[in-house]
Amino acid sequence: MEKSKNSGRAGYYLYILPGMLGFALIVLIPLIANFVISFTAWKGIGTPRYIGFQNYERLLVDAAFWGSIQHTLLFIISMTIVPIILGLVLAAVLFDYISAQFGETLSSFFRAGFYLPQILPLTAAGVLWGWILNPIGIVNAVLKAIGLDFMAQNWLGDASYALWAVSAVIVWIQVGYCLVVFMSGLARVDPSLYEAAELDNASWFGRFRYITIPMLMPEIFVVALTTLIAALKVFAPIYVLTSGGPDNATTVPSYLSYYHFFTTNRVGYAAAIATLQTAVTIMLGIFFLRMQSKQTEGGR
């Protein structure tokens, strides 16, 4: 009996094998290679030279790196916090107001509209935003045409606006993802809860605060985790919109790593940045998963 149970298990391992192989090839081996390279001086070709912790020592005093960490914190706000809040409110409005008052069709129309940026190729969207926001672009042309000249700014070129302009574009991209997950979560909530609350004269905000948010907690955690990881490794919007500029005002760690890998040919240093970034992401990921399992346990 015992033996047959074991051999049955062995059969299952065979099914995991392709996944494990893929994981090893595209995640594990490069991860280890990256870690090893981070202790070398290497130009990308030729033989790497072992230099101990020098790359990490340099990293600790690199102003560009610390600046990029600060920008990441801001991108956590624009990629995770703001889209979750906006997504929750919009989902609730679409679900129990627009849908109830104006019908399912209009609600679906808005949902699709908000989700659109998610299916647009990021590079194409980024190039378009670049045109829209440049000093002789559409935003400024419109502002000037309606007499609001003083509001026309050098959105992506002025260090005091660039980070906010990029953040706004990122919110535009992210909000649809949160919205769609939250709306599908709301479909699972028992309608009788809302009906009972309405009978008790609960306001819209009261229902939002005491029913929608608590019932959506599992979705909020999933969305928070995935968007947080996305914020920690954000690259494409920065690459397309500002290339880290103006004057490094929007640089993030992944862009800095890319910069050193491909342009300064300091591959070891780039690997050190990537290693540190990976470590932070994994730690935050574990923290969130713990929080989430605590939450679900508490829910039981």
Next chain:
Amino acid sequence: MNVFSKLAVTAGMSLLLAAGVAQAQSKTFNVWWFELPDTSQAKAWTKALEELKAKHPDVTINFEQKTFDQLQKAGSLILNSDQAPDLLEYNKGNATAGLVASQGLLTPLDDQFKSRGWDKILNETNSQLSKYDASGIYGSGPIIGIPVHAEFVSVFYNIDMFQANGVRVPTTLDEFEAALDTFKQKGITPLAYGTVDSNAQHLLYTLALTQADDTWVKNYQGLKEPLDTKPFLFAAQKIVDWVGKGYISKDSTGLKGTGGADNLFSSGKSPMFVSGTWNNGNFASSIKNFKWSQFVFPTPKYSTASTGNLFMVPKGAKNKDLAYEFIDLILSKENQNLQANLGGVAIAADPASVTDEVGKRNVEIFNEISGKGGLGFYPDWPVPGYYELLIQATTGLVNGSTTPEQFADRLKTAYDDAQAAQ
């Protein structure tokens, strides 16, 4: 036939087949370049490929269009693999050509340079960037690449606006600033400028070259000594001054040179644009409402200018003779004149045989700069990663987040790092 002899015959046949395939493969000439199809270079080179095909009807020509970025980012990895072509265009300079040359990934061309007479076509100034030493620094060592065109930064100017405002082509920096001021007084932002791409450093380095002598340029480009920042400090201060006086718009930090500032010039909003010859095609076809021309920015000797990208033969190339023959073709007088007649800056064209106005003017200007040994090259060459650093730091100067002193410090830190690491 018994089993063994059958086997032997089969084995022999497959060997022959394999050899046949190998033979057929070696008859494919693989060539890459990244100049866009509508440029004068690409058109002239395509013509040369047709001639090569006509001479060797048995050879399959396999041309692949690459992008500058593709080769800039992955070129060294490709050259280090068995996927390298027989001949390719590659960016000149220490950080690119120098890096792959120092790793021994290229075929030395010294013998061909003499035996095929390329040394008669390219003078000493024009072949400086063909040689790289063991640490990848240009100027000495084996010849590993051949330039067939050239490029330079000059001042594009709007003749109509100059005449309407009584401005003459300046011949000194003071006159240049006086011209800027005249336009500013009339409410015109005189310089079209965009700091989001290389345009940032072209103006900056051109200004630095007003303060540079032979030693400075040689040391700077050759990573010979720690950086002497004086010329850069001067240039940075000028840019800050010009922004303050309104000669340069603060909006420059949100604009690229290509696809931004160039439009300000070609639409007649700004009368001057300090940029490279790669704008010629665009301006020749898009400017219809005014007359325009170019002048060399007034400097004592050096201009932001260089010979063009290099044609290189990778170490593992299978058809080196075809590669050499193709270089013969694109260096020929006919092909050079064709390139110039298409509006390009051919490196060895005969101005007298060029009828195209833009091509003729550009060949003449390049010959003038090269003739006095005034190729100052580009500011981003000595240090890998300097291209981005210069963009960021120059942007900082224009939007006020970086002072000229901080600018010079940032340049010096990265430069001295690279210089010490040699």
